[in-house]
Amino acid sequence: xxxxxLYAMQKLPSLLARTLVSGTNGSPLLPDMAEVRSxxxxxxxxxxxxxxxxxxxxxxxxxxxxxxxxxxxxxPRRMKDSYLEVLLPLGSQPEIRxxxxxxxxxxxxxxxxxDLDSLGDLCxxxxxxxxxxxxxxxxxxxxxxxxxVKMHMLQLHDGDYSPVxxxxxxxxxRDPENKRPAFVNPLVPESPEEEEIFxxxxxxxxxxxxxxxxxxxxxxPTAEERNVIHDIFLNTLDTKTVSFxxxxxxxxxxxxxxxxxxxxxxxxxxxxxxxxxxxxxxxxRKAFELGWATAxxxxxxxxxxxxxxxxxxxxxxxxxxxxxxxxxxxxxEKNYIQVRVHSEVYDADTREHHxxxxxxxxxxxxxxxxxxxxxxxGESMLYLDGKRHFxxxxxxx
Numbered sequence: 001x002x003x004x005x006l007y008a009m010q011k012l013p014s015l016l017a018r019t020l021v022s023g024t025n026g027s028p029l030l031p032d033m034a035e036v037r038s039x040x041x042x043x044x045x046x047x048x049x050x051x052x053x054x055x056x057x058x059x060x061x062x063x064x065x066x067x068x069x070x071x072x073x074x075x076p077r078r079m080k081d082s083y084l085e086v087l088l089p090l091g092s093q094p095e096i097r098x099x100x101x102x103x104x105x106x107x108x109x110x111x112x113x114x115d116l117d118s119l120g121d122l123c124x125x126x127x128x129x130x131x132x133x134x135x136x137x138x139x140x141x142x143x144x145x146x147x148x149v150k151m152h153m154l155q156l157h158d159g160d161y162s163p164v165x166x167x168x169x170x171x172x173x174r175d176p177e178n179k180r181p182a183f184v185n186p187l188v189p190e191s192p193e194e195e196e197i198f199x200x201x202x203x204x205x206x207x208x209x210x211x212x213x214x215x216x217x218x219x220x221p222t223a224e225e226r227n228v229i230h231d232i233f234l235n236t237l238d239t240k241t242v243s244f245x246x247x248x249x250x251x252x253x254x255x256x257x258x259x260x261x262x263x264x265x266x267x268x269x270x271x272x273x274x275x276x277x278x279x280x281x282x283x284x285r286k287a288f289e290l291g292w293a294t295a296x297x298x299x300x301x302x303x304x305x306x307x308x309x310x311x312x313x314x315x316x317x318x319x320x321x322x323x324x325x326x327x328x329x330x331x332x333e334k335n336y337i338q339v340r341v342h343s344e345v346y347d348a349d350t351r352e353h354h355x356x357x358x359x360x361x362x363x364x365x366x367x368x369x370x371x372x373x374x375x376x377x378g379e380s381m382l383y384l385d386g387k388r389h390f391x392x393x394x395x396x397x
């Protein structure tokens with residue numbers, strides 16, 4: 001998905017960023033999403049027709065000669081070198097509004113996810129369907145082969161753009177064939193403020209490592225978490241039979257196995273990115289919409305998004321894949337619903353399943369929701385994982 005971003009980055013400041021920066025409010029110079037994607041396709045040399053994609057991928061092999069052998073061989077960049085502004089003209093161009101409109105006459109958040117491509121923390125603000133939206137972003141931290149990009153979404157009100165949400169991308173540069181990592185340009189902070197932003201990127205990297213290390217797929221639950229699960233187990237035992245196998249659902253609760261929805265997508269060429277794999281924004285939109293539907297079904301009322309947690313693309317989704325999505329309510333607290341969406345591709349030839357993404361969405365319902373209750377050990381691990389994600393989000397709000 002992030003193939004050969006190094007090559008694109010080397011050309012971006014001169015070919016793209018130069019025409020996409022420093023627009024004023026309502027400036028006609030700001031491009032829209034379609035224009036940006038078109039320019040990126042030209043920069044990368046991506047095919048515009050699916051029938052030409054094999055030849056285009058073969059031609060990309062020649063780009064290996066442009067890759068740096070060391071990061072020190074690449075010229076340093078400044079944060080402002082990568083600064084971009086993009087316009088989503090919902091107010092000034094009503095003809096595109098319907099694509100972003102939902103049945104409640106507000107903006108489809110899945111479409112915003114698709115435009116951002118990856119989303120981090122959200123600000124709880126209303127997104128109006130009839131006011132222009134502006135996206136701004138720049139590279140805020142780099143390692144050897146990875147980078148963090150900060151994006152901000154603002155909406156026009158009374159002549160001024162007001163913040164709506166913030167997003168954080170974590171990208172990894174790959175070689176032209178997406179087989180090995182590639183070096184990225186060093187980033188040089190130029191002010192105390194930029195130094196702090198860069199340091200925050202380092203801290204974010206350490207947080208991701210710590211969270212991965214403490215994963216319940218690698219480490220046993222803590223003593224406190226084990227007590228939580230044991231208490232749930234005791235509260236669901238049938239005291240009349242005194243049997244470990246006889247379980248009773250507590251009042252105002254739902255078994256976890258009854259709190260899920262599933263979906264299937266056939267991945268057509270129309271949804272491909274400039275590297276001829278399925279566009280990550282499309283996957284995020286479909287996952288969010290299933291997550292929203294899962295929360296809506298569970299809470300019996302309209303849910304509102306509070307946060308989208310870190311989204312890791314574990315493997316690319318090839319065009320033609322069968323994409324299986326499973327939405328699961330894994331933790332609830334008062335009006336909050338924590339939903340986990342598991343994305344996997346199914347290979348019809350080998351009958352194998354491969355996980356591509358795991359999404360974590362936090363929703364808030366209009367009313368207090370029932371408590372979700374795990375029954376098996378596997379469900380208990382999902383419950384604890386959801387509880388951890390929910391606790392981390394609540395610290396940020």
